[in-house]
Amino acid sequence: MTSFLHPESEFLRKIIGIIEENISNEEFGVSELAEKTNMSRSNLLRKVKKLSGLSVSVFIRQVRLYNAREMLKDDSVTVSEIAYRVGFNSTSYFTKCFREEFGYTPGEGKKVVEEKFDKPAKRENSVRKMGIVAAFILVAVIAVIYIYKFTDRGEPKVSYPEKTIAVLPFKNDSSDSTNIYFVNGLMEAILDNLQKIEDMEVTSRTSVEKYRGQTRTIPELSKELDVNYFVEGSGQKIGNRILLTIQLIDARKDKHIWSKRYERELEDIFSLQAEVARNIAFEIEAVITPVEEQRLEKIPTDNMVAYDYYLKGLEYTKAETSEGLEKALKNFRLAIEGDGRFAQAYAYVAICYYYMDIFQADKQYGLEINENADKALLYDSEAPESLIAKALFYMQDEQFELAVEYFEKVLEISPNSGWVHNFLSDIYASYIPNTEEYMSHAIQGIRAAIGEQDSATASITYLHLSNALAQTGFLKEAKTYVKKSLDYNPDNSYAVYLSIYIDLGETLDYEAGKKALLALLDEYPDRVDILQEAGKLYYFTKDYEESWKYYARFIALRERYNLDIYQPEDLKIGFVLENLGRKDEAQKYYDSFLEFARNDDSIYRNLSMGAYYAVTGDVEQGMANMKKMTDEENYIYWLVLFLDDDPILSMLSGHPDYQSTVESIKSNFWQEHDKMRKKLEAEGVI
Template identity: 25%
Template sequence: MENAITNKFRQIILDHLDDDKFDVSHLASEMGWSKSHTFRKVRSITGVSANQFIKKTRLQEAAKLLSGTDLNASEVSYKVGFSSPSYFNKCFSKYYGITPGDYKIKKTETTSINDADLISASSRIRKFQYILYVLGTLLFIVGILSIFTGKKESQEISIAVLYFDDHSPESDIQWFCNGLTEEIIEKLAGINDLLVTSRTSVKQFRNSDLPIDEIAKALGVNYILESSVSKSKNSDSVRIITQLINLKDKHVWSNTYDESIENSLKLQNDVSKRIVEQLDITLSPEEKKNIDKYPTDHKEAYSLFLQADYQNSLFNKIAFKKAIPLYEQAIALDSSFIEAYMGLSEIWQIGGLVWGLYDEQEAWNNSKQLLLKARTIDSTNTQLEYNLHLGYFYYDWDFEAMEAYYQKRLTKSSFDNLTGVILDYGIKTGRYNEAYLINERYIKKSPKLSHLYTFKAEALMFLGKKDAALEVLERKNPLFSDDFYYLRSSTKLYFYLREHEKARDQLKKIRMNLPNDNPSILIWLDAVFARIDGENEMATFYLDQLMQLYDKHSSGSPAWFIALYYCYFEDYEKTFIWLQKSFDRHEVEMTWLREEPLLIPIRNDKRYMDLYHKIGFSKIE
């Protein structure tokens, strides 16, 4: 059976031999498996990783072509799916211990042997085959035993990059520490043979006193990069100490760097390369290019960008206000600095959505201009394409553009981490099963992303599986207790699942973590809970707050949430008054109209159907 599966693996690779883009994602798609299942299955059957098996198959076919055809080494490299002859030469030499050119010469110079030699050789081969058979049988038995005793080799190399600790006397360069951490995570995440824990997951261990081996086990990785930064007082020079530690808390590699803050670009590339060397990973030309890539050559622009990104990560109005001019200064110094455009665009885009920090249309207009400018710099940037369609859907209600993008993403054999609007769109257009299956694929690829579990619970809720939805939330609550995206979504889900006390608990956590932010969705929940408790005066107070936000043209969809308040308490006339106001104001939460559970009682009303068609849902039916 295993031989049959191995042969199938090999045949699929041979069918795509000259395709240099063929990778594990394509192999998984051809097998009809998930990427993670393919990783495990290939490792358990062949003893090597899926990427190594693909590379090994290519190299074996290369050897056949070198010895059996007139093709030179460069021609063979393209025939077997290597986009770079030099990279092919490196891999071939490492695998066979000889260069492709020398291998070809050696094979063509093989001399003939006489019949006696053939008989003697044949006898020796039969003896050797017998020995191999016996050894093979023994190894097979040992392999079977190892499966039953659970002694399996680790499936993939995985690493978590902990946030750099600021050990400076004044602790004033946390922005620098954050920037270094996240840039290294991004560079390592671009390596196929390395699984990298997301920055969201490692944030919970910032300044943690837990032993490294416990952190590694909690994150499910076999390596940890731990680092610290100290800056001399009244100086721009920093000392950075990095340590690569394995699951058993043993040091694999460490180094000390004395650099200026301006030279951090070079430093993060060097650390990434050292990690790759220590883990004995062979990089493809594209992966090497990604590590060597600098987001900008302008050191001052990069320093401003890191400071802006740090403020961005704090996610509040005060921090955003500080970040905007920093991003703008970075762009002024380097007009081709695409990451700065993207960061600034993200602030406007998110600030105009549910958190209600900026006027919706002003926010989207600012964001769109930045994204369109960035597209003239790099039209192939996937993050940019995702952010544009996020805006087209939430702000423009362009269902046709979003549907085309959604279908395009579904045809991709591998999913990246750009997930939110894809899953949200699937659920908001009634494709619960499809959204659930897509989300499961995302979870297998990125099991540490918090919002994937609220989407999973949401899909299960819409599929009528309340207990399963609650089980997901209960299991993940401790892990994401300070993640505002998770807390906001789980609060709403608990409310819809009629677990009011749990919704209140999550609401308290949000208030503790974000005391200065009070978006419409939270005020709406305060109003509903106050009226449920019989505190009508408090309910009116919160309702008035929402109406004041509406009068001020605040984003965060206040009219929508006022409509939900009235609908929950069965005042349907006022519900339609405020739904119409939400429509006229073009609020982003109107994209929920089709699937909003609280609106079920009014779905047969002509006024509801009129809004349904005007928003654009019928354009994709």
């Protein structure tokens, strides 16, 4: 057996055993493993990722593959039989996965095993020589694979490069401009189907939408979007018939490599969408798994009138305005009237309500979001839209662990969803702080949605990556990406805000930082986030009068709009007030902070409690909690950066263990930083 199947981690050995007990069951996946281990999906995902560096779905697949390799030693079973024994319903998909993992096919591997174990010895030292022969055969096999894959053998079908693809906005061939919603709907449905195929990397819709109506060349688009293939399309609806033309372009050569004209009845629209996705996948040699094939074949509704309303609703959501959301809701409700089991329509009703509520202090639509999300799940529990709708309910309800579970389920079905990666970036940045997960989803968000140069969404995506890099101590690299964020949207004040902190992190020049932050505050005088940051910078420099000036404005806005935000600042606010001789007022904020800290489930809880005990004068308890912080990992650079300058924590500095504890916290961070550097270099991010 291999070392992969016998890891040092007792936990990994346990779950490998569970997977092996269910190895022939092709349906045994992440949810089933979580149930067997009595863990939530999110906790299982995090623990497996931490111990193995793999996602759970990839880990399960590797257990299947390593067991399959062991089975090759049994010459009484065929490759097809082995595939089914380890839970692959498709021999071709099994062969693809096996080759990607080990560098040769199962059939080639079986030949090596037969050479190694089945031939009798014919002379002395035969065992040693057979090992040499087997090694030679393996090298030869790899060489043959290399020649087969990467040399031109004069055959009509060649092996294509990395399967990165973008679907450009389709053209409306109809003279009726109102038809555009239908053509856009076709484009998005085909794009969604392609995103369900894990063997290709598909650029998001918003990444290419800005090119609608432009006349840039394919090489120019390829350079901007960093893809090897483009899909172009045009179509129209004439009565009950659909006319659609699709072209596939090799971006490297600026050459059309495949095109097809489709003519179908309107009632065949879903089979048409699936057929186009299959044809494109075939042309670039992307493997579609049996499960993915089932997803492509799924029909969302039999009611074409309902589907038409649904497409109109989707078109209205693109306006990203309150009026657009109201019009979208109207059409989604009409779609539901036509088909009361239309899961995607229910999902988008929930999604619209979420966005109508998102910036409101008093949420109004929680019930509507939840009810419609549940109906969507009832009628199609695997539709990405249904899962996103439920995740958004948990986002609105601040149950972020549950939101993560549903977003992760979406990525199992649509791994190329930049939208979902952005949501997960938000969660791991703000609600469940985890720098490693934040970085991972920020990178994947860029890959799924790269090229959105005129889009606010793209600017936020680059902002996430910059922030993730800054949080892990890569300030130089963070500066590069925050500049991109500002290039794509100069009005993104959050990028300006982050840029100020990146400069501060490099120089620790508090005066320059305060000056830049106050200049931004002049532009946005009622921004509570900037106000509390201004108060914080003056707190670090012990200018408590100026600190209170900005904290007071922050508190006034927080109370006026009944905002439950920035509770961790209450300890600093109380400390500032106490240093201004207003101890009675300070107590209110100390109490508020204590309530927050006791209920804090994040990695920062112990440090928060240590800081609380510091202001109460209980140095021993403060240090006891602060020491626990040394057991944590994946905390942010800003904690390390400001650790020496924090007036509250410095109240513990008289304790003999204080300095060694501070150094340990810093050392742990930089060790994680070095590990992250290797990952980022491997990913090509730095």
